[in-house]
Amino acid sequence: MDNAINTSLRNLATARSPADLVMRLEDVSYSVGNRAILKGLSLSIPRGSVTGVMGPSGTGKTTLLRLMTGQINADSGRVIVAGEDLGLLSRSQLYTLRKRMGMLFQNGALLTDLSVYENVAYPLREHTDLPEALIARVVLTKLQAVGLRGAADLMPSELSGGMARRVALARAIVMDPEFLIYDEPFAGLDPIAMGMVMRLIRRLNDTLGLTSIIVSHDVAEMALLADYAYVLNAGAIAAQGTPVELAGDPTPAVRQFMAGLEEGPVAFHYPAPDYAQQLLGLVR
């Protein structure tokens, strides 16, 4: 029955052949004002994989994610998702493509005027004409998968941060998307929820044949989960490979990030005048 529901929803959400399921960025640059966030970045996401995008804070990970989902357009270069150049799509074409994507926001981004149940049901109500009984079945299945079936009637304000993220994950998978994009899925989760989310990401990826992209700076979790990963530094790719390859990467910036070292080319401190001179009031 669940398979039938999944198949029916997938048919509603997509009418594409699986051959074009791939994401590709070609020489993408993006700036805010005079500040270059991404500089000529190229990467590709193979179909059916769990791909990690890692890197220190402020290296352009979230910008990359927004480019991949068409929330912003690149200044130059191309972002190709499922064979479509996002820069050339109209709003309605972009929405058609997004019906095939799911995204987990860092803070959950649940609609605060709707209950947990209604939040998860929301995409189904917007995009399908499924009968209420079937919607209830799908929603409860997804909530059960994230361990929150019992919280169906709670409002988002009654949830902890970790619970809100799990509800958001249930909402992200309710349309059975082809791509699932996670923005820092492990931040703020307790060990039990983290283990559950990691297993869930892997299970969803393998059983439903999804393509998962995880933007995170949790090195240990990504090493266990990702098939392939990119390490971003200063708006460019510093290294790429399997987690094992990355762990042995000799590039100083990559070594510093993977091992969590304070000393290295990636500065922990934001540029500032001399500390002693500033404390003595000699400089501002």
Place this chain on the structure above:
Amino acid sequence: MSGVIAQLREKALELTLKTGDFTLFFGRMLVAVPATIARPSLVVAQIYNAGALSLVIIMLAGLFVGMVLGLTGYDILQRYGSEEALGSVSAIALVKELGPVVTALLFAGRAGTAVTSEIGLMKATDQLAALEMMAVDPVRRVCVPRFLGGVVSMPLLAGIFSMIGIFGAQLVGVYLMRVDAGQFWSELQAAMEPRYISEGLIKSCAFGVACSAIAVHEGFRCLPTAEGVSRATTRTVVNSSVAVLIIDYLLTAVML
């Protein structure tokens, strides 16, 4: 001197860009209106938020504005021995002018700020981005229902304001100042023409469009931070109030 000119140029450019952005946004909302009307529950909820929840302040303001009108009107009219005209003077002033304008100013402060801050907070907490990612147009789902809710609510509120205002004027005029009740109502009935009512209705509809569009636009375009939402809320009140006064003058001039 060149610095002042450069600043003026910059301000003019900024104003042009903002006006253009507002116009495009307004056009985008108008295009989405038919799709939103097809789901009336969204609009009804917003009529409740913008209209029903503003009722108490509108009724209270209407009562006191009417009572002040009754006192001042009586004071002036009795100097000419025309205090029986109090009913017509109060009613025409309320229906044509004070009802629509004061309602719109109160609406901007009560419902407009609520809409701006709600949409602004939705933006700050990624709810609008989440809707986008679910292939749901936030303009259609969030902005247009609130816009229509305001447009429908405003004339209704203005009507209620005027009625309560007339009641307030009658309360003071008849019960406090002892104007004859029969004269009060018969003068009102004789002086009131349908064009005064339609003028008030047209004004309140125009104010409804202006105030609601400004509130929704400010929320949708605000910086997604606490300060950004706060500034957008302030801009909603200031811009709506200025827009109401300018539109009022223009419509009054046209409909004279």
